[in-house]
Amino acid sequence: MAVRTNFLENEAAALDYISGVKILKQSGRYDNYIRLHLRAVQYEAAPGINGAHMGAAFLPWHRAMLHAFEIDLQRVLDDADFGLPYWDWSADAELPDPTTSAIWSDSYMGGSGDPIDGPFTNWQTVNESGRISTNNIERDLGASSSLPTYASIAAILGNEPYDVSPYSTQSKYGFRNALEGFLITQASAMHNAVHDWIGGQMSSPPVAPNDPVFFLLHANVDRIWALWQSQHPSQTYFPVVDGAPTQRLEDVLFGYPIQPTNFAYTPASVWSISTLGYSYDNYPAIS
Numbered sequence: 001m002a003v004r005t006n007f008l009e010n011e012a013a014a015l016d017y018i019s020g021v022k023i024l025k026q027s028g029r030y031d032n033y034i035r036l037h038l039r040a041v042q043y044e045a046a047p048g049i050n051g052a053h054m055g056a057a058f059l060p061w062h063r064a065m066l067h068a069f070e071i072d073l074q075r076v077l078d079d080a081d082f083g084l085p086y087w088d089w090s091a092d093a094e095l096p097d098p099t100t101s102a103i104w105s106d107s108y109m110g111g112s113g114d115p116i117d118g119p120f121t122n123w124q125t126v127n128e129s130g131r132i133s134t135n136n137i138e139r140d141l142g143a144s145s146s147l148p149t150y151a152s153i154a155a156i157l158g159n160e161p162y163d164v165s166p167y168s169t170q171s172k173y174g175f176r177n178a179l180e181g182f183l184i185t186q187a188s189a190m191h192n193a194v195h196d197w198i199g200g201q202m203s204s205p206p207v208a209p210n211d212p213v214f215f216l217l218h219a220n221v222d223r224i225w226a227l228w229q230s231q232h233p234s235q236t237y238f239p240v241v242d243g244a245p246t247q248r249l250e251d252v253l254f255g256y257p258i259q260p261t262n263f264a265y266t267p268a269s270v271w272s273i274s275t276l277g278y279s280y281d282n283y284p285a286i287s
Helices: 011-027 029-042 058-077 089-093 150-156 175-180 190-198 205-210 213-231
Strands: 002-004 044-046 278-280
Touching: 011 029, 011 058, 029 058, 029 205, 058 175, 058 213, 089 150, 150 175, 150 190, 175 190, 175 213, 190 213, 205 213
Parallel strands: 002 278
Antiparallel strands: none
């Protein structure tokens, strides 16, 4: 079973991640994930809800994407036990200046810039038409928003149930809308705030996966969801039958199946991470 570890606490996994991403980029397979995300954002499941965001399927959709991506990395790294690392952005929120975190060093993900420095400099990106462009990865770390803290995670972990009608950004309570970042009356903007804090392509939902830090960010979102699931074992996925297409318990999530899994992911099929064959080394240090 793959164990997903902290990017900044497992140098071997961090460097393997960088190597694997570069191999996938060179073969063109990395760009397939960008286009998958792009198509999902462009798909309207219902007014105000797309295939991957602003609705109940937000967490299952990205869990499916991470699972397929992890298997692709295992394939190119020739390591069936490789676990996709996560970036614990709440740990960096505790720093006097989060932009000085080691994750933004030239040895790891590179820092701010147009183009960024580090191992992913001068990469051609995919534009919102799905075509390869001459633009490179851009970042403007810390220019907008702030990173969510452990206290803000703790503030949402008590939320039940998973989601409530209308299963959108307008849901007045529930865990999904809080973690996605739209239930801002309770805590900071969570997932949304991290995207905005990074800036560049990461602040543009359709093409955010151009930046490889996307997968590290979402692995941490998935880790928080897994923690919530462990703390609320009686909770189940909603909606079951009354939601929009691609958003219900047994609906195939938009854009799937895809290689390398060729699996018709549904919210039901991704509810358990142990069934998917991975775990996390630990969960957020909630005070």
